[in-house]
Amino acid sequence: MKPEQLTAWALNELTAEERAQVEAALAASPQAQASAHEVKAFCDLLNEELGQDESSLCADQREHLRGLVPAQPVTALRSIGSARMRSLRSAGAASSDWKQGWWVRVAAMAACALMVGVVIYRATPTKEVEVAEASEPMSPTLDAEDVRVSAGMTLPKATPSPSKTLEPKRESPALTQNVVPEAKSLPVPDPVERADGTMIAAVPSPSAVKTSVQIAPGNTVLPETGFIETSRLPVAVVNMTVNPISLSEVQRVLASSQLKGLRVRAADLINSFAYSYEPPHADEAQPIHVSATTVTAPWESTHQLIRVAMQARLGADEVVARDVRLEVVFDPTQVRAYRMLGVEPLATAGAESEPQGVEMKAGQSYTALFEVVPAREALPKDQVLADGAASSQPQMRALPRTPSTAGFEKNASNETPLMRVRMQFQKPDSAFAEVVELLGTPKVGMLETADADFQFAAALAGMGWLMAAPEGRGPLSWSQVKQWVARGEGGRAERAALLKVLEAIPSPKQP
């Protein structure tokens, strides 16, 4: 009898036949029997000491994981909401806003004097990254390299990630990166301990694209993401990191195909300009006000265009919030699919490519645009991310729920919100993260009647469309884009400069 067999016997790893043989041998040798029992006693000790630790996931982590694979996603979401309706009724400011139908307010006019200035940035060239199908098949011979978790995937965690400064309003060759100290010095509350809990869901990355469209050799404008079905991945996590783009670069892209390796990301372009969204109310404790507005998508009348706007409060030139994160949860009963406009593959694969929280300074703003397909409409053909591509996208630590977190029940006006918008931030002098949440109503207006900032941002998104697909899309045209830019110019020098660029190029060079 081999010694290994004795250990296997102690661990009950033998077949019935092998076990019978070993036990017969043990019965014939008291010495072997004693040795076997010593081994078994030690194995029992190891089992007891190593295998009995009952540490587990946080309750909210587990809840969220269960939500990743719902039996019936829509029903599941609704049931969550129903269970939390009471807390919604007693919610704070965000919920109150909802009751008042607040979110169709025209975002404008707060004092944003500090944000004036022509935005001339040098975009950090980004590498073109092919979207890899990260959903590895389960092969009989498991390859450790092949079953790595998708790069960039993150989920709720007690430690803060490094923050990047969102600074689209000054000249700078690149974003300032500010590494936040380890959790011991700047801890985020452990979700387990928080009363409001954490909700995690599969998150589509804004980096998801199906293909990249070559305008000219080496001169690429990256297209929009494919649509993601809300029933599969209802939560969109916004990568708020901005690589500012200069007007001169825009001009060169429009006018020339000579440059090599230049990339234009509409989301970067949009956030390279200053906006004047509604700042936090005087009675709002948080340093950033977030709002959402929905209009009919100007390039596709059956779709809707949603703007999520964030505006930091005014004050001295100081950081008002760290580790600012934004996510949008769409209601599958209202939204069939969605995509964030003007995003591209993350520059690099790997953990460093994870969307990270950013810093916001006084007066700064941030704009995220989503195109959504209402539930009543069909999915656009050939524009939906395949299951594999969508599910393989990096995922992100979802934001904790506020006590007001609820589902998508109808409000007092008998309206069901399209979405929930959650913003997490950390005040500079605070050791704790805070979460603000609002619900977006399904009210839809027309872009032409929306505020100038929305029209201007839509124009930039439209520029992205047209640069990626010069043949145009639906009613969208360069003249339309110029019209929106003109409407949204609002006396701002940098917008006027962009308009001049567009007017100087009556027919942007087709690649």
Place this chain on the structure above:
Amino acid sequence: MTSDGHQLFHEALDRYERPLIRYALNLVGQLDDARDVVQDVFVKLSQCLGTVDRERLAPWLFTVCRNRATDHLRKHHRVVVMENETLDLEEADVARPGAELEHRETRTVIRRLLTQLPAKQREAIRLKFLAGLSYQEISDSMKTSVGNVGYLIHHGIQALREQWLSLENNPQAKSQPALANLF
């Protein structure tokens, strides 16, 4: 999502959550980190339900967990992990019933001894006692034969037992600080 996939995912979560936490905790040393790692494992599983080989689910989960834990340690530039053991010893200073104190001390010592094993033996022992995998499942996870798994575990247990017995004869050695290179 098919109901089969839904059932598989939820059964896997129920069955392997704690074993994965134990395994990940031994790798990364901090419970919060272990939770994050395991969470990532299940997120990954949710993405692979269409291709999952149910018969090899456990090895797959622990392979993903190991890779994810390795990535985590690399990302945080941590190769030497001792927090968990240190924490256990520190917590042991708190007044506790004698039996519990002894239990914690025993567990701490065994974990420390485990880290001193050769890498393959250590991994096989982890997968056996922390994760609760069978020899066959360990074989799949470590990509080695079942026979070799038996060899590794046998010799790993032998080494642990010898060290344990020597410590029994020299109790003061039990309280030595735990410093171990996990990789």
